[in-house]
Amino acid sequence: MKVFIAALLTFGAATAGFAQSAPAQPDSRFTLPGTVSPAAAAELKMIFGLWRGGKAPAKPSGPADWKASYDQLETMIEPFVAATVKPLGIIETPDRLGDVPVLRLRPARYKTGTAPLIYVHGGGYVSFSAKTSRLTGALLAAASGREVISIDYTVAPQGNWRTATDQVLAVWKALIAAGAKPATIGMFGDSAGGGLVAGSVLKMRDQGLPLPGALLLLSPWSDITATGDTYTTLAAADPSLNTESLSWGADVYAAPADQKNPYVSPVYGDYSKAFPPTLIQGGTREIFLSNFVRHYQAIRSGGHEAVLDIYEGMPHVFQTLASHSPESRLAVARAVAFFDAHLAHTK
Numbered sequence: 085m086k087v088f089i090a091a092l093l094t095f096g097a098a099t100a101g102f103a104q105s106a107p108a109q110p111d112s113r114f115t116l117p118g119t120v121s122p123a124a125a126a127e128l129k130m131i132f133g134l135w136r137g138g139k140a141p142a143k144p145s146g147p148a149d150w151k152a153s154y155d156q157l158e159t160m161i162e163p164f165v166a167a168t169v170k171p172l173g174i175i176e177t178p179d180r181l182g183d184v185p186v187l188r189l190r191p192a193r194y195k196t197g198t199a200p201l202i203y204v205h206g207g208g209y210v211s212f213s214a215k216t217s218r219l220t221g222a223l224l225a226a227a228s229g230r231e232v233i234s235i236d237y238t239v240a241p242q243g244n245w246r247t248a249t250d251q252v253l254a255v256w257k258a259l260i261a262a263g264a265k266p267a268t269i270g271m272f273g274d275s276a277g278g279g280l281v282a283g284s285v286l287k288m289r290d291q292g293l294p295l296p297g298a299l300l301l302l303s304p305w306s307d308i309t310a311t312g313d314t315y316t317t318l319a320a321a322d323p324s325l326n327t328e329s330l331s332w333g334a335d336v337y338a339a340p341a342d343q344k345n346p347y348v349s350p351v352y353g354d355y356s357k358a359f360p361p362t363l364i365q366g367g368t369r370e371i372f373l374s375n376f377v378r379h380y381q382a383i384r385s386g387g388h389e390a391v392l393d394i395y396e397g398m399p400h401v402f403q404t405l406a407s408h409s410p411e412s413r414l415a416v417a418r419a420v421a422f423f424d425a426h427l428a429h430t431k
Contacts (some may be wrong), residue, residue: 106399111136113323120397124409131405132323138299143332147241150210150336158216159383166379173224182254184372185236187214189221195229199268199427202296203234204252204284206275206401207304208333210240220274220302220404228420233259237280241336245283248337252284256293266294267428272419273306274401276333276370282350282362282379289358298426299362300419303372303401304379306351308334309343312374322371324400351379355386363422365415367398389426391417 114132116125144150169176173192173307180186189203201224205217214221214236221232237243237251260266273281278301288295319326338348346353353359362383366376378391383390395402395411403412 090146100365112320117366117397121410122403124406124411127406127409128399135323143329148337150241154211157211158213162216165219169219169222172222172226174202174225176218179233181233182256182258183253184215184251184254184258184339185235186255187218187221187234189218189225189232190227191222191229191231193229194231198228198230199264199270200231200233201225201228201423202252202255202259202269202271204237204271204277204280205234205240206273206277206303208305208329208330209245209248209280209337210275210333212239217274217277219407220401223403223407223416224272224300224419227416228423235415240333244259244336245338245342245345248280249287249347251286252280253288253291253293256284256288256296260294265428266329269296270298270300270423270427271296272300272302273304274302274404276305276337277365278302279306279308279348282306282353283347285360286350286353287347295358295360297360297428299360300422301321301362301364301376301379302403303370304350304364305330305368305372306375306379307349308338309349311408312378314373315371318369318373319370321369322399325371327371339412350384351375353382355383355388357386359383359386359388361388361422361426363393363419364390365393365395365403365419367395367400367402369397369399372400391422 114136116128144153149280175190177188179188203221205212205214207217214234218234221234225232235252235255237248271281280298282301285295285299310331315327334343342348344352364376364380366373380390380392393415395415398411399405403415406412
């Protein structure tokens with residue numbers, strides 16, 4: 085438990101350090117309502133205590149600065165992520181699909197014959213890798229008994245929205261070419277990864293490719309234009325994110341003229357056409373809350389199945405941040421049940 089908490093604190097501090105900007109955020113960002121579970125409150129209070137004293141980074145001035153920040157974060161958090169994932173008993177295997185690097189995460193209680201889940205990590209499109217973000221994938225792998233294939237897409241500014249979506253499609257095409265049945269495969273992503281999953285599926289559809297059987301979007305960054313009510317109303321309440329630093333990543337991921345492209349900000353997609361059943365999860369302490377609501381409404385308005393699953397008092401990607409809490413365990417269980425209900429079974 086002590087190793088797990090140390091890993092969580094360091095991982096969270098690194099994430100919050102990227103997200104926060106000077107001057108120091110108001111204390112209201114780090115308060116918790118009495119309506120969250122005691123377990124979640126205990127985990128989050130320790131993390132918030134560390135974040136509150138963290139130093140906000142300066143905006144990277146160019147590609148070299150971005151790369152240095154990326155490398156520093158990778159080096160700092162990898163040992164702690166490894167310690168956190170170890171108790172889950174996940175077998176980790178680097179691989180390549182469609183000439184894109186991936187990390188296969190196979191649980192100890194792997195259900196033989198089940199199709200994989202594809203995972204796309206978050207990090208504001210500029211941070212983390214398949215390796216340093218693997219706790220999210222490991223949690224879903226362990227809970228579902230399925231192998232998770234985490235895509236190690238090229239983050240910005242080395243890559244951009246075109247290269248990232250192309251890499252997701254390359255992995256998808258490789259799996260199909262190898263004989264995988266699309267309706268048996270689920271896709272999921274957290275934060276920027278949630279936006280990238282949905283945007284990539286819109287791109288698949290527009291290219292006439294078969295679609296996954298179901299999607300899970302964890303706190304998805306569905307609109308990178310900082311549009312929506314909660315970008316204002318929750319700006320002083322979100323302990324993890326703020327619009328200033330988010331805009332840094334948005335602008336190197338997509339030029340302003342491209343930021344409403346549905347492959348970039350999938351809330352603007354055309355959902356009158358085919359789209360998989362989608363579960364959207366998030367918390368009430370996120371400036372992205374409007375993203376979740378708007379994206380849910382867009383999918384539903386197109387006549388497709390969507391479920392909006394919101395958790396009281398929870399911050400951004402709480403499933404990983406407070407993974408020992410009842411809220412996280414319930415969210416993961418609901419995600420697994422959603423995939424089990426909607427993914428076709430192999431025969």
